[in-house]
Amino acid sequence: xxxxxxxxxxxxxxxxxxxxxxxxxxxxxxxxxxxxxxxxxxxxxxxxxxxxxxxxxxxxxxxxxxxxxxxxxxxxxxxxxxxxxxxxxxxxxxxxxxxxxxxxxxxxxxxxxxxxxxxxxxxxxxxxxxxxxxxxxxxxxxxxxxxxxxxxxxxxxxxxxxxxxxxxxxxxxxxxxxxxxxxxxxxxxxxxxxxxxxxxxxxxxxxxxxxxxxxxxxxxxxxxxxxxxxxxxxxxxxxxxxxxxxxxxxxxxxxxxxxxxxxxxxxxxxxxxxxxxxxxxxxxxxxxxxxxxxxxxxxxxxxxxxxxxxxxxxxxxxxxxxxxxxxxxxxxxxxxxxxxxxxxxxxxxxxxxxxxxxxxxxxxxxxxxxxxxxxxxxxxxxxxxxxxxxxxxxxxxxxxxxxxxxxxxxxxxxxxxxxxxxxxxxxxxxxxxxxxxxxxxxxxxxxxx
Amino acid sequence: xxxxxxxxxxxxxxxxxxxxxxxxxxxxxxxxxxxxxxxxxxxxxxxxxxxxxxxxxxxxxxxxxxxxxxxxxxxxxxxxxxxxxxxxxxxxxxxxxxxxxxxxxxxxxxxxxxxxxxxxxxxxxxxxxxxxxxxxxxxxxxxxxxxxxxxxxxxxxxxxxxxxxxxxxxxxxxxxxxxxxxxxxxxxxxxxxxxxxxxxxxxxxxxxxxxxxxxxxxxxxxxxxxxxxxxxxxxxxxxxxxxxxxxxxxxxxxxxxxxxxxxxxxxxxxxxxxxxxxxxxxxxxxxxxxxxxxxxxxxxxxxxxxxxxxxxxxx
Ligand SMILES: Nc1nc2c(ncn2[C@@H]2O[C@H](COP(=O)(O)OP(=O)(O)OP(=O)(O)O)[C@@H](O)[C@H]2O)c(=O)[nH]1
Ligand SMILES: [Mg+2]
Numbered sequence: 001x002x003x004x005x006x007x008x009x010x011x012x013x014x015x016x017x018x019x020x021x022x023x024x025x026x027x028x029x030x031x032x033x034x035x036x037x038x039x040x041x042x043x044x045x046x047x048x049x050x051x052x053x054x055x056x057x058x059x060x061x062x063x064x065x066x067x068x069x070x071x072x073x074x075x076x077x078x079x080x081x082x083x084x085x086x087x088x089x090x091x092x093x094x095x096x097x098x099x100x101x102x103x104x105x106x107x108x109x110x111x112x113x114x115x116x117x118x119x120x121x122x123x124x125x126x127x128x129x130x131x132x133x134x135x136x137x138x139x140x141x142x143x144x145x146x147x148x149x150x151x152x153x154x155x156x157x158x159x160x161x162x163x164x165x166x167x168x169x170x171x172x173x174x175x176x177x178x179x180x181x182x183x184x185x186x187x188x189x190x191x192x193x194x195x196x197x198x199x200x201x202x203x204x205x206x207x208x209x210x211x212x213x214x215x216x217x218x219x220x221x222x223x224x225x226x227x228x229x230x231x232x233x234x235x236x237x238x239x240x241x242x243x244x245x246x247x248x249x250x251x252x253x254x255x256x257x258x259x260x261x262x263x264x265x266x267x268x269x270x271x272x273x274x275x276x277x278x279x280x281x282x283x284x285x286x287x288x289x290x291x292x293x294x295x296x297x298x299x300x301x302x303x304x305x306x307x308x309x310x311x312x313x314x315x316x317x318x319x320x321x322x323x324x325x326x327x328x329x330x331x332x333x334x335x336x337x338x339x340x341x342x343x344x345x346x347x348x349x350x351x352x353x354x355x356x357x358x359x360x361x362x363x364x365x366x367x368x369x370x371x372x373x374x375x376x377x378x379x380x381x382x383x384x385x386x387x388x389x390x391x392x393x394x395x396x397x398x399x400x401x402x403x404x405x406x407x408x409x410x411x412x413x414x415x416x417x418x419x420x421x422x423x424x425x426x427x428x429x430x431x432x433x434x435x436x437x438x439x440x441x442x443x444x445x446x447x448x449x
Numbered sequence: 450x451x452x453x454x455x456x457x458x459x460x461x462x463x464x465x466x467x468x469x470x471x472x473x474x475x476x477x478x479x480x481x482x483x484x485x486x487x488x489x490x491x492x493x494x495x496x497x498x499x500x501x502x503x504x505x506x507x508x509x510x511x512x513x514x515x516x517x518x519x520x521x522x523x524x525x526x527x528x529x530x531x532x533x534x535x536x537x538x539x540x541x542x543x544x545x546x547x548x549x550x551x552x553x554x555x556x557x558x559x560x561x562x563x564x565x566x567x568x569x570x571x572x573x574x575x576x577x578x579x580x581x582x583x584x585x586x587x588x589x590x591x592x593x594x595x596x597x598x599x600x601x602x603x604x605x606x607x608x609x610x611x612x613x614x615x616x617x618x619x620x621x622x623x624x625x626x627x628x629x630x631x632x633x634x635x636x637x638x639x640x641x642x643x644x645x646x647x648x649x650x651x652x653x654x655x656x657x658x659x660x661x662x663x664x665x666x667x668x669x670x671x672x673x674x675x676x677x678x679x680x681x682x683x684x685x686x687x688x689x690x691x692x693x694x695x696x697x698x699x700x701x702x703x704x705x706x707x708x709x710x711x712x713x714x715x716x717x718x719x720x721x722x723x724x725x726x727x728x729x730x731x732x733x734x735x736x737x738x739x740x741x742x743x744x745x746x747x748x749x750x751x752x753x754x755x756x757x758x759x760x761x762x763x764x
Contacts, residue, residue, distance in 0.1 A: 037505055043686030046499050111709060111737070112565030112682060141737070143604030147597035151618075155596075196712045223565065227502040227686025229714035250564060253649040255688040278564070278594070 021064075023071055028060045031075035035296070042256035042295045045231045048265045056082050068308035077305045080292055087261065087288035092270035094122070094217055094245060096131065096187065102180050104188045104214060106173075108206055108237060109221035111194030114249035114275055116145060118221050119191040120152035121275070121283035122247075126187050127158060134185040136176030137162040138169040138209070139193035149191050155280055159185075169193070169205055173213045190215070197236035206241045217244045219272065222263060224248045230259035234266040243267060249275035252282070258295050329425060331381045331389035338374060376409060380417055383407040392421060483527040486519060490527055494534065501717035504687050507724055511537065535751055538720060542747035544729045548704065549744070551676035552579065557633075557641040557666055560706075561659060561696055562680035564647030567708035567734055569598065571680050572644040573605025574734070574742035580609050584639040589629030590615035591622040591662065592646035602644050608739055612636065622646065623661045630669045641673070650695035663700045678731065680706045683716035693722045702726075707745070708734035 032053050039049045056079050065074045097103045105122070107115045116139065123133040135153050137160055139145035146162050153160035161176040173190050180188045190209065195202035209215065220243040222230065237243055246267070248260055251274045260271060271286040293302050323329045381389060383406030388394050395403075395418055404411040483490045491512055498508040511534070518524070518533050551558060558575065560568050569592070576586050588606050590613055592598035599615045606613035614629040616622070626643060633641040645662065648655035666675070679696045681689045696702060707716045710733045719730045730745040 040499055040505050041687055043502075043688070046496055110684065110712070112567060114565060142601070144597040144601035147600045148595070151596035196709075198713055223682070223684070225563075225682070225685045225688040227684060227689075227714065227718065228500050229502070229684050229712065232713045233684075250649065252652075253563065253688065254651045254691055255686075258686070 023060050023063050023065060023074055025061050027071035028057055028075055031072045032057055032060075032079075035076070035079050038297055039258060039261075039295065042258035042297060043225075043227045043230070043262075044258035044295065045228050045262040045265075048231065048262045051265070052082070052086070052261075066308060066312070068311055069305060073301055073305055073308075076296070076298060076301050080296060080302060080305070083261065083292035083296065084288045087264050087291055088270050091285050091287060092245065092272055094126075094219070094272055096126075097216065100184070100186050102177065102186055102188060103216050104177060104190065105217045105219060106190040106192065106206070106209060106215045107219050107221055108192055108241065108243070109194060110196065110223070110233060111142075113194060113221045113223045114247075115139075115194065115221045116148050116152065116191050117278070117280070118247050118249060118273075118275060118283070119149065119189050120156050120158070120280050122219075122273070123153070123158040123187075123189055124156045124280055125273075125283060127156065131187050132185045133158050133187040133189055134176060134180045134183075135160045136173055136188055136190040138172050138176075138190050140165040140167065140169055140172070141193040145191075145193065152280060161188075170208045170212055173209045177213050197233045197240075203236070203240045210241055218242060219245050219247055220263075220267075220269075221247045221249060222259060224251045224257040224259060224274070225253060225255040226259040230262045231266050234263040238267045238269075243269055245270050245272040247271070247273045247275065247283075248286070252276045256295050256297055257291065260291050261295055331384060331392060331421070332386075334421070335378065335381055335389075338378060376407070376413070377417060379407040380404075380409060380414055392418060486525065486527055486530060490530075491516070498717065501715035502686050503717035504690070504721045507717075507721035510724060511720075539747050539751045541723055542720065542730065542745075542750060544731060544745055544747060548729060548731055551640070551674050551703075552582065552584075554674050555639060555672065556674035556676055557630075557643065557670050558676045558678060559643045559645070559663065559666065559700065560678050560680060561645050561700065562647065563649050563682075563692055566647065566680045566682040566685075567706070568592075568647065568680045569602050569605065569644050570737065571678070571706050571708065571732070571734060571742065572602065572642050573609060574739055575732075576605065576609035576611045576642055577739040578742060579640050579642075580611055585637065586611040587629060587633040587636060587638040587641050588613040589626055589641060589643040591625045591629075591643055593618055593620040593622050593625060594646040598644075598646065605739075622658060623665050626662050626665050627669060630666070633670070641670070650692050656695070656699050659696075660699045675701070676703050677701055678704050678706050679728070680708060681716075681719070681722075683707045683710045683733070684712060684714040685718060687718065687721075689718040690722055690725065693726055693728055697726060697728070702728050704729055704731035706730075706732045706734065706742075711735040711741070 035056075036049055036053055039052070040046065044052075056075075059082065060075055060078045063074070063078065065071055066077070069077065094105065107119050109115050119135060123135055126133045135149060135158055137146040137149045139149070146165060150160045150162065161172075161179050163172045163175055169192065176188050176190065179185070190213075192206060192209070193202070195206070197203065210218065218241060220234065220237050222233070226233070246263055246269055248257065248271055251257060264271065271291075273283050274286050276282045276284050293299060296302070320329070320333055323333055380403060383403045384395075388399060388403075400414045400418070401411055404414045407414070483493075494515070495508055495512060498511060499505065503511070514537055515530065515534055518537070519530060524530060524533070560572050562568050572588060576588055579586050586609070588602060588611055590599045590602045592602070593616050596618070599618070603613055603615070612632070614625065614632045616625040616628070622645065629641060629643065632638075643662070643666075645659065646655075648659070650656065663677075666673075677700045679693055679702050681692060685692075693702065693705070705719060705722065705728055707719055707730050710716055716733070722728055723730070732742050733745050733750075735741045735743060
């Protein structure tokens with residue numbers, strides 16, 4: 001509660017500082033003091049917070065303060081970036097075996113975390129992807145756990161393999177995998193009973209399942225409301241059975257969810273999905289940036305930072321646009337626009353940021369191929385002299401030959417690039433305003449080559 | 450009574466020992482590792498309280514109080530500080546004798562909380578406990594939403610040897626409560642225990658549903674003593690405060706059941722809730738069997754939390 005006004009506090013701390021210079025040690029320390037409180041209030045583990053603050057402090061001191069931001073906001077910008085980096089900069093999927101090969105997934109976690117529901121949710125997701133999942137009911141302890149899985153399985157149209165509650169979970173898991181192999185299922189998801197990480201016997205049971213059935217993916221299901229103890233839980237599950245990914249549940253609540261950061265820090269394993277409701281369709285992709293913003297609880301500061309960033313980008317885009325309109329656009333500009341694109345995390349992540357495209361399954365852009373193409377283009381441009389880059393009309397056949405040799409490509413490729421470039425310049429002149437969307441951003445990615 | 454007491458402490462300590470070791474050895478090393486009471490010393494205390502999930506606010510308050518007392522009583526020794534700290538938390542967490550009145554008279558106990566905290570298990574354990582005290586107990590299965598919730602509770606009713614009134618999946622939970630009240634009346638039950646579906650406190654419609662249940666009980670069973678327990682997962686961090694606050698807005702909370710205290714979590718958020726909302730912890734869950742529900746005892750709790758050895762040897 002006291003920290004909901006954190007951004008206000010920050011504004012006050014830095015009220016009179018609109019310095020354009022570098023972040024001083026005092027700036028950084030003052031801002032990080034507030035950040036520390038915010039993270040603790042969000043349930044990030046104390047030790048994780050301590051380490052994190054240290055890292056950010058080292059990185060932040062001496063950095064330039066971006067135009068339009070005060071030092072406090074600049075520190076928050078760095079904090080946010082570091083948090084996103086810590087949480088894994090991209091979304092990750094559960095690794096599945098190809099075709100009819102059986103992937104065995106084992107769910108694990110404390111009591112009440114949401115394993116049974118999550119099991120059914122994941123089954124639904126995989127079914128949508130064309131997989132044929134089988135659920136294995138290995139929670140023989142909690143009353144009606146098997147019934148619960150059966151009902152959920154039925155709702156999802158997925159078969160549930162059960163041997164009742166009198167058999168050993170290891171035998172049930174084995175039976176399920178055999179059943180899957182015989183009957184054409186290609187994914188087995190093992191629902192297990194909730195257990196305490198310090199319960200030796202119960203942990204040994206999971207280890208035994210893993211040992212006697214070939215488990216390919218072990219998924220730790222964690223309640224997003226978990227407090228400081230999240231590190232102990234994650235640590236012991238990782239140590240005793242090993243985990244490959246994490247699902248965070250109950251994020252449709254109002255928890256800040258700091259456990260996400262703690263668990264990532266402790267296990268280094270990706271967060272795969274987040275549970276967003278009780279309905280079996282309420283399982284969503286995990287986005288590190290959204291989680292970072294939620295944990296930090298400084299949405300308004302982050303918006304401000306974004307705006308400042310946009311203003312800068314827009315500024316650059318406008319300059320570029322002017323050049324293009326006047327057909328002054330040259331290979332130097334091309335290089336810098338490519339650099340910007342890289343800064344934003346490559347093609348796929350840029351597309352992921354575009355409204356309407358995010359969350360959608362990307363059409364198969366061969367990212368690697370596209371990036372390779374960009375690399376080649378880049379190396380061609382780098383093989384030009386600065387004069388040639390600024391004045392492409394200098395490029396005669398002998399210069400092109402030299403450039404091709406320098407870049408290790410065929411001369412035809414150099415010709416193609418120069419030709420495309422000339423055409424683009426012409427086009428620019430003919431269609432004024434093509435670059436001029438309201439948000440300079442858009443124009444930049446519409447570069448015609 | 451003394452048997453229960455021993456059971457409580459025995460179980461609590463058994464459940465908590467492994468875990469307490471962290472907090473405990475931490476505390477011990479602090480109190481012995483510092484030769485004077487200075488800022489570093491207080492910072493270490495702060496770390497330990499935060500690691501126990503007490504939260505930033507409660508921690509700061511406790512430390513302020515501690516500082517004031519140290520000054521007032523002119524305390525110089527870090528080790529003397531220990532007793533002060535323990536005493537102030539104990540004092541705060543004390544449960545009044547009247548807290549368990551519902552066990553003695555005609556009463557209806559409404560059990561609420563977010564998903565997966567241990568409501569159904571707690572209802573089962575409470576049923577077993579009251580039954581063994583010779584009470585006639587009826588259970589209402591008002592979770593008509595979650596798959597197999599009714600079957601789960603029925604298993605507990607069977608274990609406790611009490612009657613359960615339920616409804617179909619998807620039925621109106623308020624109508625189940627209504628039926629259960631009639632059943633409790635006609636069977637002349639002493640206690641009606643109502644299990645409800647888990648719901649996140651920020652879901653408006655589900656909280657409205659709870660209000661409706663609450664109204665029905667007030668209206669249809671006005672002669673019964675009302676007890677409303679919010680179940681909080683001891684592993685939960687700062688969000689538990691928000692849970693207590695918002696469940697408190699739809700029903701008059703009379704107590705907290707803090708579950709899963711057999712793990713490594715400290716359940717320290719209960720201290721913060723006690724200071725802000727004055728809701729006492731009445732029971733703690735220390736396992737998954739029917740006997741694993743214990744009356745909350747502030748002394749034992751805080752002693753176990755800070756590993757006061759003399760007390761444990763006595764137990
Ligand atoms: N270790 C431990 N586990 C507990 C305790 N109390 C409950 N559990 C377990 O926690 C899990 C969830 O308990 P439930 O009683 O189903 O929780 P609930 O609040 O009724 O759950 P929903 O109705 O699904 O919202 C079960 O596996 C219980 O066995 C406890 O004190 N200690
Ligand atoms: Mg329940």
